[in-house]
Amino acid sequence: MISTQDWTKSEIDSVMEVAMELKRARAMGKPHAYLQDKVLAMLFFFSSTRTRSSFEAGIAQLGGHGAFIDSTTTQISHGDTAKEIGEIYGRYYDGIAIRQCDWGVGNQYTSDVAAASRVPVLNMQCEVYHPFQILADLLTIIEQKGDPRGKTIAVSYAYASSYQKPLSVPQSLILLMTRYGMNVRLVRPPEFKLMPDIVQQAQDNAKQHGGTLEIMDDMDAGFKDADVVYPKSWGCWLTTEDETESVEIGKKYSDWIADERRMALAKPDAIYMHCLPADRNIEVTDGVIDGPNSVVYDEAENRLHVQKAVMALTMN
């Protein structure tokens, strides 16, 4: 699984069902060791809090073992190619999870490993997609709002000063939520465009599944009467690949913050979502992220359950 696009809608429906079943099983202390002594490689080229822990805890709860592999401890810098990693890890492990987010590199790398691997390759985030985050988001929306069809979600840019983040979260959001019949608003300043072919795919998804995709450049308008708001930062990678320039351009939009005033524009029971970590009081106020509409911890928790579902469904 490199993108949710690789799976049919009914396959994703199954993931949701199995995830809910596994969530209940864990809450009730019911054993669910479906992957006894199976082993997952978790290869990271980028730091991680939630992704690593939810995969490693998840496979262990399923009776298996996750090997956390920091790429700098390997011989990849001594010449191991993507093909070799796919061939060799594919023979040792029962699944290979990869996080490689470098712009123009990560998606290709992950695809190259997958092409050479005899076992499933799970994309733990590349520069284009973040499928497991978005599956967790979908589960959270279903838990909070029931059937997503016809609900409005604002996938909005927000300002951050910490670092220039990938496009993978908003891109995966517009791809999947349109498939679930939501009215998706993509809200961003003109310099913060997403990749055109992804936007086109999301348009197609919307058409096919009765959703909509609307592109907006006004954060207030985006929040207006929304059921779900998902404001987060990303870099203006399509405008410039120069980090310093990207930082400068971002500063023009430092008022793109998710604050109490904006939350009040959305429906009263709107939920606030974020994949974390957030730049507190820059990207979102403490009042909003710690407030009654925030579901960020449920969202983080659901990473565990959807990933266990996908592993249980693919690594057997």
Added chain:
Amino acid sequence: MISTQDWTKSEIDSVMEVAMELKRARAMGKPHAYLQDKVLAMLFFFSSTRTRSSFEAGIAQLGGHGAFIDSTTTQISHGDTAKEIGEIYGRYYDGIAIRQCDWGVGNQYTSDVAAASRVPVLNMQCEVYHPFQILADLLTIIEQKGDPRGKTIAVSYAYASSYQKPLSVPQSLILLMTRYGMNVRLVRPPEFKLMPDIVQQAQDNAKQHGGTLEIMDDMDAGFKDADVVYPKSWGCWLTTEDETESVEIGKKYSDWIADERRMALAKPDAIYMHCLPADRNIEVTDGVIDGPNSVVYDEAENRLHVQKAVMALTMN
């Protein structure tokens, strides 16, 4: 468990009993998988040999899985707060163990994670406490000396040149050994004081449990007729927080070494203890640490057994 003070004496008695039972079970090859498919997060902000290995091996022997997490591989530097770590790890894992020893930071951090976590938080050492080391020490003393009541232990400063170590070991020693009715001698140069409220708590513990706490500044007098000597280095953190100054002050006491002459002052069957690693031939002579009175390897081994006991008692 952040400090042994968090547990009643009878709870700690239970830890000792379960630890001995698990030690026997392992020696006899008797399965003891009380934590099947349970997962422990082990979050380290500081290097570790014994702590990491005894926790990771321990949870594996109990049928579970330990995830070794070097904090630099996480997104804590990208903004994950202590509260978020507590909330999120608390949902993924069945227990969270933390080592954060930075002066004025570690204890607060560990407490903040604990406040937000729904699962037990185990303190793998902060700048104030090192509870699992001291539980292992207590088990070792009981194994070697039987009932600790009325026995004399010298918790002494010794000189080291490698780095300025935390106060957590001597502080945790005087807190727990006084609760077990020992005559505790805290021996240190005037600049190497421990935290006053910890010393006060230890005084209270002594009063309540029939032990004593005597503060001395002469290493020879401290060793005289002792049953247990525990000479180790620590930084003069309460005199100065400046590393360089601390190093300079320490140099005045370079003759505070555990050598054969001093060991001869203690009882003939006195045991020499150290949490390791020691600065060999600076803090302690090879003759003493490798000699017949040294129990340092049993002490290190007992880390495994007490930690397995606490995990088995809390993570189920």
Added chain:
Amino acid sequence: MISTQDWTKSEIDSVMEVAMELKRARAMGKPHAYLQDKVLAMLFFFSSTRTRSSFEAGIAQLGGHGAFIDSTTTQISHGDTAKEIGEIYGRYYDGIAIRQCDWGVGNQYTSDVAAASRVPVLNMQCEVYHPFQILADLLTIIEQKGDPRGKTIAVSYAYASSYQKPLSVPQSLILLMTRYGMNVRLVRPPEFKLMPDIVQQAQDNAKQHGGTLEIMDDMDAGFKDADVVYPKSWGCWLTTEDETESVEIGKKYSDWIADERRMALAKPDAIYMHCLPADRNIEVTDGVIDGPNSVVYDEAENRLHVQKAVMALTMN
């Protein structure tokens, strides 16, 4: 196991048999949890792709747990000695695997840990030996060629520019393959000698087991009519320990490459072997390493099976 020399021929025969049995078991999905809840320490002073993953996946498939320990995360730099590591890890773990390849250091370190340990110590490569690589190579040769007796293997130097590699692979090859009655050709430029006592041991092995050891300095002649070619780079450690000088000397032999022309000199069904990673198009052409005679992925895979065999045979 520090070198294959530590084991009798019939013990190594057993390793081969158990390895094949475990390989079949895994292919058929037959459970083989012979090391339930056993724990292996994997201590690395040097980067690794195959070694780490095959040990960690292997012990997990056997029902146990492997702890990947980067030496920089331990307190070895704070003073933990080899003896202390042996004593303490030996009490926590059921086996200790070590990779320490520093010239003049690694083999001694591994031996010192082994001397102090009560559990098996497995050498994951030192500067002298790489026993598990060579066991995997032997298994691969047996799979590909049947009985190795009388077959010709060319253990040849090849040029590489990435870094000065240890002697452990060619040295372990000439030691083991002579014990299996092969005609071993050691092919290298005059500056790239192996350690004299190892060459002598290999001579003795050949005499005892009906093999031969021939030393040559012409790569073409080495390949001529060989059944197995194993051309790989190593540093001229016995000529100079100076990295820069070693690099300069190596450049004289930049035409020592395994290419299609040379492969044509070997038997038509000769197999090309390499422990990976290779310097592509410097040490070996893509055409050869990705070609029909290459068995490099089987060779890498067999690491898993032989290591599981040794663990199952020693860690129970």
